[in-house]
Amino acid sequence: MHKIWLILQREFLNRVQKKSFLIATILVPLIFPAVIGVMVYIAMEQEKSAEIATVSVLDESGLMSLEGNKKFNFVAVSGNLEQAKAAFNQSKQFALLYVPPFELAKPEGMVLYTKENPSIRKIGDLEDVIENRVEDLKLEKFNIDKETIKSLKTSVSLKTVNLKESGEEKDSNTGMFYILGFALGVLIYMFVLIYGMQIMLGVIEEKTSKIVEVIVSSVKPFQLMMGKILGIASVGLLQFTIWVVLIGVLSSATLNLFGVNMPQQQAMEQVMQQVDNPEAQAAVKENNKIFELLKSASEIPFTFIVFNFAFYFLGGYLLYGALFAAVGSAVDSQQEAQQFTFPITLPLIIAYFGLFMFILNDPHSTASFWFSIIPFTSPVAMVGRLGYDPPLWQLLLSQALLIGGFILTTWIAGRIYRVGILMHGTKVNYKVLAKWFMMKS
Numbered sequence: 001m002h003k004i005w006l007i008l009q010r011e012f013l014n015r016v017q018k019k020s021f022l023i024a025t026i027l028v029p030l031i032f033p034a035v036i037g038v039m040v041y042i043a044m045e046q047e048k049s050a051e052i053a054t055v056s057v058l059d060e061s062g063l064m065s066l067e068g069n070k071k072f073n074f075v076a077v078s079g080n081l082e083q084a085k086a087a088f089n090q091s092k093q094f095a096l097l098y099v100p101p102f103e104l105a106k107p108e109g110m111v112l113y114t115k116e117n118p119s120i121r122k123i124g125d126l127e128d129v130i131e132n133r134v135e136d137l138k139l140e141k142f143n144i145d146k147e148t149i150k151s152l153k154t155s156v157s158l159k160t161v162n163l164k165e166s167g168e169e170k171d172s173n174t175g176m177f178y179i180l181g182f183a184l185g186v187l188i189y190m191f192v193l194i195y196g197m198q199i200m201l202g203v204i205e206e207k208t209s210k211i212v213e214v215i216v217s218s219v220k221p222f223q224l225m226m227g228k229i230l231g232i233a234s235v236g237l238l239q240f241t242i243w244v245v246l247i248g249v250l251s252s253a254t255l256n257l258f259g260v261n262m263p264q265q266q267a268m269e270q271v272m273q274q275v276d277n278p279e280a281q282a283a284v285k286e287n288n289k290i291f292e293l294l295k296s297a298s299e300i301p302f303t304f305i306v307f308n309f310a311f312y313f314l315g316g317y318l319l320y321g322a323l324f325a326a327v328g329s330a331v332d333s334q335q336e337a338q339q340f341t342f343p344i345t346l347p348l349i350i351a352y353f354g355l356f357m358f359i360l361n362d363p364h365s366t367a368s369f370w371f372s373i374i375p376f377t378s379p380v381a382m383v384g385r386l387g388y389d390p391p392l393w394q395l396l397l398s399q400a401l402l403i404g405g406f407i408l409t410t411w412i413a414g415r416i417y418r419v420g421i422l423m424h425g426t427k428v429n430y431k432v433l434a435k436w437f438m439m440k441s
Contacts, residue, residue, distance in 0.1 A: 003219045007227025008234065011202075015235045025239050026246070053094035053122070058084040063137055064099040064130070071125055088113060097126075104141060107134050177387035178360055184309055185355040185384035189348060192316045192379060195236045196324040196344075199229060200337060203328030207421060221418040225329075226410070229321045233314060240313065244306065305386055308395070315402040316379025319409050320344065326413035329420035330428045330436075340433075347376035355384045363388040373398050375405025412437065 015021055054073045057066060058081060066074040074097075077084050081098055088096040096113040112126065139146055206215070215224055327340040351371060358367040363385045371381035372390070378398045382390070419436040426432065 003223045004227045004230070007215075007219065007224055008231040011228050011231025012234050015232065016238070021235070021239070025242050055126070056084065056088055056091070056093055056096045057099065058096065059099045061099050061101045063102075064097075064133060066129055066133055069129070071122075072129060085113060089115075094118075095126075104134065104138050180305070180387040181360050181363070181384035182355070184305070184386065185352070185359070185380045188309070188313060188316060188379050188383050189352050189355075191236060191240070191313055192320050193345065193348060195232055195317055196320045197341075199232055199321045200324040200328035200341070201334065202228060202232070203325055203421070204331060204334060204337065207329065207424075208332055221329075221421050222414045224421070225322070225325050225414060225417045229318060229325060229410075233317050233321065236317060237310065237314065240310070308386055309383055311399060312379040312383050312402070315375075315399070315406060319375060319379075319402065319406045320348070322406070322410040322413035326416040326420070326433075329417045330423070330433060332424060336428065348380065351377035351380035355380055359384040363390070369394065373401060375402045378402055415439075 050071075052068075052073050053071060054075060055066075056077045057064060057074050058077050058079075059065070065076075066072075068074050072094075075093070077087065077096075079087075084096055084098070094114065095118070098111045098113065100109040102109055107130075110130065112123070136146065139149065219227075323344045324341075327337050327344065330340070331337045354367070354371045354377065358365060359371060359381055362368060368381065368385060371377045372385055372394065378401070382395070382398050415437045416433055419439055420428075420433075
């Protein structure tokens with residue numbers, strides 16, 4: 001155990017003392033918000049400065065009189081289609097819209113001619129304009145007032161409350177839990193993949209530089225593998241802790257610029273003070289989505305989330321890290337490792353897609369249950385379900401199986417590692433790995 005601790009210290013200090021670690025740990029939480037802010041600002045400025053696209057409309061149906069808006073200016077043209085195409089080619093207009101005679105029940109045959117491939121957003125906006133015009137024509141045909149239709153449309157927003165067996169009621173926000181599950185699942189996927197690859201590259205580097213031959217003269221290969229895995233795991237956990245603290249401090253500092261309360265909450269309090277009618281106060285509060293979102297965020301059990309996230313990060317990392325270490329010990333270069341890394345990362349990729357297809361859409365489904373129980377997918381799947389309050393027995397079963405999975409992969413990787421770490425120039429395939437695994441000590 002003492003030798004494993006020494007190797008852990010070596011791996012930890014070797015990485016923490018590098019400038020790249022300090023840059024990644026301190027600047028990443030600053031760079032990402034800054035990049036997002038710049039991108040949003042550029043998008044908003046681009047939206048403001050965007051020119052109105054002119055669209056020529058050759059309407060042979062006589063029905064498609066389109067009104068211009070902030071995005072499009074429609075110009076009616078006459079003549080046949082070939083003449084309209086020729087005129088359009090000589091102009092600087094965005095597009096030519098050809099509308100043949102059509103039936104209101106089945107509006108087909110419309111064609112949009114452009115000089116370059118337009119964006120899907122612009123096509124979608126133009127389709128919305130045409131659809132709205134066809135809807136107006138249908139209302140006119142049946143003598144239905146458009147304002148009456150608008151008045152019939154009703155928006156309903158359900159407030160969700162979790163009712164416990166004890167009778168306790170707790171507000172919940174599905175949208176907030178979706179965002180939380182998405183963020184945690186993606187972070188686990190990235191962390192396990194990144195730090196697992198670091199183990200493999202570190203083992204390959206030591207093996208090719210012959211350093212490992214000196215190290216294994218004083219420690220057992222299994223001790224070397226465990227020390228390396230735990231050392232890099234401690235680096236990842238330290239980095240994650242710093243990120244959480246740094247983001248929390250930055251968030252608090254930003255909020256202090258606006259005072260103690262959130263700006264949205266201050267505005268809400270001002271409105272509530274000005275409205276004397278209790279019913280009006282309730283209506284204002286109910287319709288304010290930002291206020292509800294902030295309220296839901298304040299009720300998230302962050303201690304429970306952070307503890308379990310750290311557990312699944314370590315468990316998933318240790319499970320996959322052992323396999324990455326075994327691959328690193330078996331090959332002599334990163335190129336040779338590619339044939340073995342894909343089968344290892346495949347369960348992670350499956351869990352990543354399962355996060356969007358099953359877990360976030362229905363966190364209590366049968367598929368979500370099995371994804372969060374199987375050790376190879378549970379690190380991504382279960383953290384995606386944490387916000388949805390999964391049953392305690394499922395959480396404990398998932399964690400127990402993850403620990404068992406880590407022990408199993410460590411045992412398998414250790415048997416390969418003890419032989420592969422001293423092999424050089426051997427052409428490795430799955431048959432050779434199986435032979436090393438079955439080889440007696």
